[in-house]
Amino acid sequence: MLSGRRVTNFFRTNRSQLQFSALFVLIFAASYLAFGVLPRSQFGVINPYTEFLAKAVAAIINLFGGGVVADGARVYSRRYSMDIAMGCDGVEASCLYLAGVMAFPTSWRARLIGLAFGVPLIQAINLIRIVGLYYVGMDLPSVSDQIHDYVAQTLVILLSTGILLFWFERFGVRYQRA
Amino acid sequence: MAFGISGHRWLKRFAFALVLYIVILPLWWYSLGALSAVAGACASWIYTFFDARVTLNPRGRVVQFVLNGRLQTNGVRMDMLTYGLPMLMALVIVTRSNSRVASLRALAVGCAVMFVLTVCALMAWAKMTSGQLEQQAAQGSDQSSFFFLAFHGFGFSQPAIAVLIWLMLIMLGLFKGRSKQRRRVATVARNVSCPCGSGRKYKRCCGA
Numbered sequence: 001m002l003s004g005r006r007v008t009n010f011f012r013t014n015r016s017q018l019q020f021s022a023l024f025v026l027i028f029a030a031s032y033l034a035f036g037v038l039p040r041s042q043f044g045v046i047n048p049y050t051e052f053l054a055k056a057v058a059a060i061i062n063l064f065g066g067g068v069v070a071d072g073a074r075v076y077s078r079r080y081s082m083d084i085a086m087g088c089d090g091v092e093a094s095c096l097y098l099a100g101v102m103a104f105p106t107s108w109r110a111r112l113i114g115l116a117f118g119v120p121l122i123q124a125i126n127l128i129r130i131v132g133l134y135y136v137g138m139d140l141p142s143v144s145d146q147i148h149d150y151v152a153q154t155l156v157i158l159l160s161t162g163i164l165l166f167w168f169e170r171f172g173v174r175y176q177r178a
Numbered sequence: 179m180a181f182g183i184s185g186h187r188w189l190k191r192f193a194f195a196l197v198l199y200i201v202i203l204p205l206w207w208y209s210l211g212a213l214s215a216v217a218g219a220c221a222s223w224i225y226t227f228f229d230a231r232v233t234l235n236p237r238g239r240v241v242q243f244v245l246n247g248r249l250q251t252n253g254v255r256m257d258m259l260t261y262g263l264p265m266l267m268a269l270v271i272v273t274r275s276n277s278r279v280a281s282l283r284a285l286a287v288g289c290a291v292m293f294v295l296t297v298c299a300l301m302a303w304a305k306m307t308s309g310q311l312e313q314q315a316a317q318g319s320d321q322s323s324f325f326f327l328a329f330h331g332f333g334f335s336q337p338a339i340a341v342l343i344w345l346m347l348i349m350l351g352l353f354k355g356r357s358k359q360r361r362r363v364a365t366v367a368r369n370v371s372c373p374c375g376s377g378r379k380y381k382r383c384c385g386a
Contacts, residue, residue, distance in 0.1 A: 014349075014350055017349040018350070020349060021345075021349055024342060025342060028338070028342060032331060036327075036331050037327045037328050086327065086330060086331070086334065087330070087333075087334030092337075092338045093338065095338070096341060149257075149258070149261070151200070153334070153337055154196070154199060154261075154337045155196065156337075157337035157338050157340075157341055158192050158195060158196055158265075159192070161192070161341045162188050162189060166188065
């Protein structure tokens with residue numbers, strides 16, 4: 001059984017870790033609401049960024065001769081069509097990274113470096129994911145739903161976590177506050 | 179605060195985690211029925227304290243919403259609510275620990291947190307559904323409501339939530355077992371001088 005003294009000791013010895021964890025969760029929830037939920041509930045389902053993503057995906061696929069057209073948040077060709085919907089815009093991964101960078105007790109310089117290279121990198125990975133999903137949907141329609149739901153999203157989050165850990169070790173700890 | 183993962187070692191570990199995740203996925207898929215039954219029953223039981231009209235009825239891999247004994251919706255897909263669980267398990271398994279007991283403890287705590295979150299999500303979904311049904315009756319369907327998107331956001335964020343829990347398990351030291359040094363100190367004879375260097379007998383110092 002946990003005694004009151006043990007619980008108090010746990011909170012005392014893990015104060016900075018608990019502070020980091022609480023801040024991490026709070027910033028993640030707040031940023032996800034601000035960037036993922038509120039824009040859609042307040043300003044409609046298709047936001048300008050999703051349209052931009054659709055255009056970027058179409059441009060990349062057309063580089064390889066896909067004959068793809070972007071219409072709003074929809075990307076389509078004669079062979080396949082897909083919608084870039086909620087959850088496809090990389091907001092979760094970016095919010096996770098943002099929360100980790102902002103919650104870590106380090107200098108603002110390290111945070112700015114982290115945000116400047118991390119968020120665009122995560123968005124680039126997400127763009128590659130959407131392009132990959134287009135080809136999977138076109139060539140492997142029988143497993144495209146499973147890959148879309150369970151593998152692609154997980155892969156992006158894992159890579160984002162990797163970038164976050166890289167930042168923790170290379171920048172976060174180096175410029176850590178005393 | 180350091181995570182003990184330096185250089186490019188994390189890349190190897192994450193590649194291993196991804197492979198492990200794909201291995202665990204079928205196990206998770208076939209245990210979803212049982213998970214739905216337990217989580218649905220828990221959420222339904224807790225709901226009786228707040229609103230006795232509402233029942234959550236687990237059926238296979240979905241949990242249905244019943245209001246006043248009448249089935250109201252097709253149900254929520256448990257796979258979309260819990261697919262962070264196999265990822266959390268994969269991440270916990272690939273994390274280096276000095277003790278298997280500590281690893282198992284971290285795995286148990288992580289799964290328990292994930293389960294509690296799932297039950298909370300089911301309850302929020304039931305509340306949202308009942309609210310939405312009332313709203314629909316009043317003014318028609320609204321698929322872009324705040325709660326609708328927030329709930330779906332919880333589903334889409336499952337891997338991110340798994341990572342959050344995993345990082346917290348690391349931060350709170352749940353992967354660390356009891357150190358060998360502490361065990362060695364515990365075997366010091368009571369009447370010899372204390373190994374901490376205080377000059378006092380062990381029984382009057384650290385062994386008190």
